[in-house]
Amino acid sequence: MKLLLTYFLIILFLLTSCNKKPPLKESEAVQTSENEFKYSKIIDLTHEFSEETVYWVTAKKFKLDTVFNGHTDKGFFYSAYNFSTAEHGGTHIDAPIHFSENSETVDQIPLKNLIGQAIKIDVSKKAISNPDYQISVEDLTNWETEQQMQIPNGSIVLLQTGFSNFYPNPIKYLGTDQRGEDAVKLLHFPGLSPEASEWLVKNRNIHAIGIDTASIDYGQSQHFGSHVNLMSQNISAFENLTNLNELPNTGFYIVALPMKIKGGSGAPLRIVALLN
């Protein structure tokens, strides 16, 4: 009977220990989830730069000039171009200094804020038919309820309004095909409300934000409250993104690499998503 009891205790011990895994250390857990990319698909979220590229109505547009394009007298083919552009046009980054005097210039943004796990918040059902739509605090909390998770610490947040479907048609995408100072009041496209950006900054810890419209503030904004709220906290904004419809709501990674302009307030951005 004593032997039986011993066996019984051994079995009990084995049964309990067998299902036990060594507890994951906090630091390892963070590293695995944040610094590990496993992907089977790369999606380009970038519009190309050309004469059609959409710029702010007051900004200098992209221009490509041919230096040489043809066969040289030494027998080889050669092509090369010069270009000029505003920092803020097409798919680009707003560095924090764009709207915040003592914040980071584009070359100073830490790479860890531009590479990492991302989420998508799709408000296109509300925004696609309302060019003055402002993404609300409720849109953010509704996403969290639906996904049964908070917007993760250190994540890159992408906002899908559906407006990239209209790109590069300026009337549909910006609200106007006029250009110059007088056209600013004619801008109509969705953005993130100042209240929602304030909520994000105060209640969540995000590394960057992106949107598929020309600006993180909506077209009719006068004081660019979301720019100011985000950028005073060194949170950069990616603007004029595309292909957000191809992304899931969670479980993907972003690599967003801007041109490294010393002291720049922004720059052309190449941004890709890595999907499982």
Next chain:
Amino acid sequence: MKLLLTYFLIILFLLTSCNKKPPLKESEAVQTSENEFKYSKIIDLTHEFSEETVYWVTAKKFKLDTVFNGHTDKGFFYSAYNFSTAEHGGTHIDAPIHFSENSETVDQIPLKNLIGQAIKIDVSKKAISNPDYQISVEDLTNWETEQQMQIPNGSIVLLQTGFSNFYPNPIKYLGTDQRGEDAVKLLHFPGLSPEASEWLVKNRNIHAIGIDTASIDYGQSQHFGSHVNLMSQNISAFENLTNLNELPNTGFYIVALPMKIKGGSGAPLRIVALLN
């Protein structure tokens, strides 16, 4: 006794099943090595763009013009700039069409060729004191012998000459501080020999190549044989890289994202390495 035997068998079963893990499928194993990034460190291999940025002696240099920098009458701070540049200056990509008429423009380069596992071949001991050094077939095969592996299929190959130490001093880095057509014959910096690029193209399968000098061909090149050899096979070249000394020889990943210029022969490049 029968009961004892039963207990004994149960214990044996538990002991064996406890240490069994499901076998890894072949397809999963492949995916893990090629499309999984696990990193603890990000290294920027990019020089910044400024007035000091090194350009080819005949190329238009980088110029940043202030649009606005200060407080607006609406109370918020705002800064924005325009810029102009040649495609081929500073840390940039040569798209295959740069030296091959029917090859890819910069916007056409598949992203899978710009993101992935990489290796470094360090020839700085030979090259740093010889600005006319050309990396040879032997340098490549010596690397393979030392590393006991072939240059992996689909890898990005980075060539370290050590010349980024001289950047942006034009006399040390390019061989001359003169500019214009007459300065071309004064260029002295290391590169990849046409024989070595031919060997790479014929015997190995690489996705892209990079170097820490102003060109993949050495300064004294007349016919740019390595450009032609590589680019006719749609292999892009990353030029004017930096910080290659911080990379190991193997076991790291590259993400190289150029500005997406439609029809461009090259573009400013932001390139980072992800290290374990």
